[in-house]
Amino acid sequence: MKNLNRPELNKSSPSGPPLESTRGGPHIENSRDAIHVKHSPSESSDERTYPPGDVALWIFILAELLVFGVFFSAYAFTRASNVELFNTCQRTLDTNSALINTLALITSSYFVMRAVAAIREDKSQQCFQWLLAALLMGFVFLVVKSGEYLHHYDAGINLRTNLFYMFYLSLTFFHFMHVILGMVILTAVAIKATKGGYSAAEHTGVESGASYWHMVDIVWLVLFPLVYIMH
Amino acid sequence: MNQTGTKTIYAVRPCTFVYIVLMTLTVITWLVGKAGLHGLEISLFVLSFALFKGLLIGDYYMGLRGIKGLWRWVIIIWLLLPGSLITWAFVSAS
Amino acid sequence: MKYQSQAVAKPYFVAAIGLFVAQILFGLIMGLQYVIGDFLFPEIPFNVARMVHTNLLIVWILFGFMGAAYYLVPEESECELFSPKLALLMFWIFLAAGALTILGYLLVPYAALAELTGNSLLPTMGREFLEQPTITKIGIVIVALAFLFNIGMTVLKGRKTVITLVLLLGLTGLAVFFLFSFFNPDNLVKDKFYWWWVVHLWVEGVWELILGAILAFVLIKTTGVDREVIEKWLYVIIALALITGIIGTGHHYYWIGTPDYWQWWGSIFSAMEPLPFFMMTVFAFNMVNQRRRNHPNQAAVLWALGTAVMAFLGAGVWGFLHTLSPVNYYTHGTQITAAHGHMAFYGAYAMVVLTIISYAMPMLNGRTAANSGKSQVVEMWSFWLMTVSMVFITLFLTGAGVLQTYMQRYTDNPQPFMVVQGRLELFYWMREVAGLVFLVGAVLYIISFFVGGEEPEQA
Numbered sequence: 001m002k003n004l005n006r007p008e009l010n011k012s013s014p015s016g017p018p019l020e021s022t023r024g025g026p027h028i029e030n031s032r033d034a035i036h037v038k039h040s041p042s043e044s045s046d047e048r049t050y051p052p053g054d055v056a057l058w059i060f061i062l063a064e065l066l067v068f069g070v071f072f073s074a075y076a077f078t079r080a081s082n083v084e085l086f087n088t089c090q091r092t093l094d095t096n097s098a099l100i101n102t103l104a105l106i107t108s109s110y111f112v113m114r115a116v117a118a119i120r121e122d123k124s125q126q127c128f129q130w131l132l133a134a135l136l137m138g139f140v141f142l143v144v145k146s147g148e149y150l151h152h153y154d155a156g157i158n159l160r161t162n163l164f165y166m167f168y169l170s171l172t173f174f175h176f177m178h179v180i181l182g183m184v185i186l187t188a189v190a191i192k193a194t195k196g197g198y199s200a201a202e203h204t205g206v207e208s209g210a211s212y213w214h215m216v217d218i219v220w221l222v223l224f225p226l227v228y229i230m231h
Numbered sequence: 232m233n234q235t236g237t238k239t240i241y242a243v244r245p246c247t248f249v250y251i252v253l254m255t256l257t258v259i260t261w262l263v264g265k266a267g268l269h270g271l272e273i274s275l276f277v278l279s280f281a282l283f284k285g286l287l288i289g290d291y292y293m294g295l296r297g298i299k300g301l302w303r304w305v306i307i308i309w310l311l312l313p314g315s316l317i318t319w320a321f322v323s324a325s
Numbered sequence: 326m327k328y329q330s331q332a333v334a335k336p337y338f339v340a341a342i343g344l345f346v347a348q349i350l351f352g353l354i355m356g357l358q359y360v361i362g363d364f365l366f367p368e369i370p371f372n373v374a375r376m377v378h379t380n381l382l383i384v385w386i387l388f389g390f391m392g393a394a395y396y397l398v399p400e401e402s403e404c405e406l407f408s409p410k411l412a413l414l415m416f417w418i419f420l421a422a423g424a425l426t427i428l429g430y431l432l433v434p435y436a437a438l439a440e441l442t443g444n445s446l447l448p449t450m451g452r453e454f455l456e457q458p459t460i461t462k463i464g465i466v467i468v469a470l471a472f473l474f475n476i477g478m479t480v481l482k483g484r485k486t487v488i489t490l491v492l493l494l495g496l497t498g499l500a501v502f503f504l505f506s507f508f509n510p511d512n513l514v515k516d517k518f519y520w521w522w523v524v525h526l527w528v529e530g531v532w533e534l535i536l537g538a539i540l541a542f543v544l545i546k547t548t549g550v551d552r553e554v555i556e557k558w559l560y561v562i563i564a565l566a567l568i569t570g571i572i573g574t575g576h577h578y579y580w581i582g583t584p585d586y587w588q589w590w591g592s593i594f595s596a597m598e599p600l601p602f603f604m605m606t607v608f609a610f611n612m613v614n615q616r617r618r619n620h621p622n623q624a625a626v627l628w629a630l631g632t633a634v635m636a637f638l639g640a641g642v643w644g645f646l647h648t649l650s651p652v653n654y655y656t657h658g659t660q661i662t663a664a665h666g667h668m669a670f671y672g673a674y675a676m677v678v679l680t681i682i683s684y685a686m687p688m689l690n691g692r693t694a695a696n697s698g699k700s701q702v703v704e705m706w707s708f709w710l711m712t713v714s715m716v717f718i719t720l721f722l723t724g725a726g727v728l729q730t731y732m733q734r735y736t737d738n739p740q741p742f743m744v745v746q747g748r749l750e751l752f753y754w755m756r757e758v759a760g761l762v763f764l765v766g767a768v769l770y771i772i773s774f775f776v777g778g779e780e781p782e783q784a
Contacts, residue, residue, distance in 0.1 A: 048297060048298040048299065049298060049299050049300040049302065050298065050302055051293060051294065051295055051298060051302045051305075052293065052294045054557065056557045056558050056560075056561045057561065058302070058305075059561060059604060060561045060564065060565060062305065062309075063565050063597070063600045063604075065309045066597065066600070067568075067569075067593070067594070067597050068313075069309060069312055069313040069316075070313075070593055070596070070597075071593055072313045072316075072317060073313050073316040073317065073320070074589065074593060076316060076317040076319075076320030076321060077316075077320045079320065079321075079324060080320045080321070080323050080324035081324075083324050087269075095261055095264040095265060096261075098261070099257065099258070099261040102257045102260075102261075103254060103257060106250065106253045106254060106257060106284075107250075107254075109288060109292050110246070110247075110250045110292070112292070113246050113291075113292045114243065114246075116294075117243050117246075159584065159586045160584050160585065160586065166585070166586045166589065167589075170586065170589065170590065210292075210293075211293055214288050214289070214292050214293045217288055217292075218284075218285040218288050218289065218306065218310075221281050221284045221285050221288070222278075222281045222282070222285060222310075222313070222314075224257075224260070224281065225260055225277040225278060225280065225281045226278070226281070226317065228264060229260055229261075229263060229264040229274075229277050230273075230274035230277055230278060230321070231269045231274065
């Protein structure tokens with residue numbers, strides 16, 4: 001049985017490349033130490049073939065984007081056969097709130113980007129502060145969006161009101177849940193950052209959280225004109 | 232080496248510039264809504280803003296601009312897929 | 326075996342395999358009744374055979390899950406099981422309750438069984454897959470709670486890993502959602518609505534967590550790949566499985582009287598349900614390619630890879646075939662559903678239980694790591710016989726389903742149900758033959774544990 005239980009080799013390298021070393025593509029990792037190659041800021045840009053953060057998380061991001069993409073297309077094609085209804089209902093939405101929310105998400109994405117830039121220079125405390133600022137913006141989004149929902153609720157609007165509101169509520173609420181999930185992830189990253197859990201050499205966690213948050217932002221950037229403006 | 236690596240992927244100054252562009256495009260989109268502009272051309276115009284904004288986030292904030300291979304294109308491909316489907320649906324509806 | 330108490334898994338595994346064979350036998354009886362309507366009538370009418378076939382499936386899979394938990398939790402937690410005695414006691418209670426219930430189905434008319442077990446006090450019987458007498462359901466809850474307590478205490482006192490966390494989450498969900506089998510509203514729409522909370526949220530929700538945890542455990546053990554890498558994939562896969570699976574419940578709400586929006590929610594989210602299964606396939610093959618050693622139990626590795634592939638095909642692809650509401654409008658309740666059900670249950674849940682049994686049984690039988698080469702050859706034969714025949718069962722049923730959908734529903738001149746069934750006879754005969762091959766495979770699986778016992782292990 002002695003050869004059976006040595007799975008936790010290499011515990012010290014949680015950042016080891018998960019998939020890439022079996023891929024047929026160019027492997028820059030092979031000749032060097034995995035941690036160093038994947039995450040060190042000292043590597044020049046033309047050597048990178050994987051996006052910042054964990055590949056497993058990127059696969060997750062792709063899956064999420066796929067769901068949103070299908071949802072957006074379903075909205076557009078359903079609208080095509082209900083143009084009048086969609087145009088009328090669209091005018092009842094509050095574009096001011098949508099503007100505030102879009103600006104809030106863009107700003108928080110900017111802050112998250114600054115957090116990654118900070119940790120790349122080994123500045124844990126700065127990284128933490130930028131993340132906190134980003135979380136604050138996320139919170140603004142949640143408050144404003146909740147205000148909108150409350151308004152709809154008071155007006156007696158729900159999923160069954162009509163096709164437009166079904167799509168509007170489903171799409172924005174599904175996105176709303178993603179903002180919450182993104183904030184949970186960023187909070188976990190921020191807590192670890194303030195404890196000094198990341199460094200310039202190893203900060204996959206920050207990059208992964210950042211990539212997820214940017215994805216939530218990109219989805220909203222398409223959602224905003226599609227649902228609020230385009231008619 | 233150190234400087235180039237950091238700069239190309241997470242250089243703060245270009246990203247701040249990108250931030251201003253993102254905010255501006257957003258406000259323009261909102262103004263279009265406020266002004267009550269509508270119609271196919273307006274819709275596609277606003278959509279192209281959104282796709283461009285997504286591209287900027289992917290390239291500059293996610294740092295995809297600095298990498299090689301398939302992953303460099305994932306966000307762009309994603310933007311183009313629903314983007315073209317939405318375009319198709321709006322064109323067919325008008 | 327690292328820990329003495331892991332031995333309690335053995336009776337669970339043995340019972341699982343025994344009930345599995347019984348399930349196949351009742352499947353064969355039903356398969357024959359498709360073409361020879363009065364076969365074994367009135368002793369075992371079709372509805373009883375079907376009830377026994379599906380109930381046995383659930384029970385043996387549950388035995389398998391419990392055995393798997395008792396085997397892998399001590400090893401993951403690095404400590405003995407909280408109470409092996411409680412585990413054994415629950416085994417006998419569960420086995421007795423299961424056996425009595427099946428005997429009740431076979432010996433007494435269903436209505437008499439309901440009366441005999443006091444169903445009128447708390448009516449829960451008479452619904453597909455939840456046919457068990459109320460008293461059996463209460464027994465299941467007691468067994469599940471005792472089991473959860475036992476596993477939970479073990480996890481609490483030992484090392485906490487992602488695998489035990491995910492497994493515990495899945496098992497807790499399994500117990501919690503089963504409670505909805507006691508909820509039986511008079512309103513038929515609500516009845517069906519919550520009925521799916523047991524049926525769907527089990528197989529397309531929390532069971533996927535259990536599946537992921539068991540598969541990850543076997544892959545860690547057999548490939549020696551970093552725990553962190555496997556755990557990370559496990560996280561991503563289960564997150565995706567839950568997002569798509571929970572809202573995907575909507576694909577059962579198309580035609581039962583629920584609001585319109587379920588057409589959209591169900592279609593969009595359930596269409597994404599293949600994704601986590603696809604990721605599981607990619608994940609399993611990558612882990613095996615990245616292996617740091619060749620584990621002597623190659624049969625278990627084969628089962629693990631087979632699980633990933635067949636779960637993707639059966640649950641993912643065959644589920645997607647009829648999950649979109651406009652498609653389901655025509656295919657609902659046809660043989661397409663049966664095709665999907667067979668390959669999904671075999672590919673995902675039967676195979677993962679056979680995987681963990683294949684991995685653990687040699688150790689439970691006192692060997693170091695694996696059975697002899699001779700035994701593994703027999704086992705691999707059983708793998709291919711069962712898997713290929715299940716593919717054929719699925720293909721024949723799919724063919725039957727497509728024809729049925731067309732002749733009975735889609736064409737301009739729809740034919741009555743029984744006329745269409747008559748025309749599908751050839752498919753049903755071929756399905757029955759494939760079923761016999763499947764039985765041979767299952768018997769070989771059992772035989773593999775008894776051959777070559779005296780021979781040395783494969784290096």
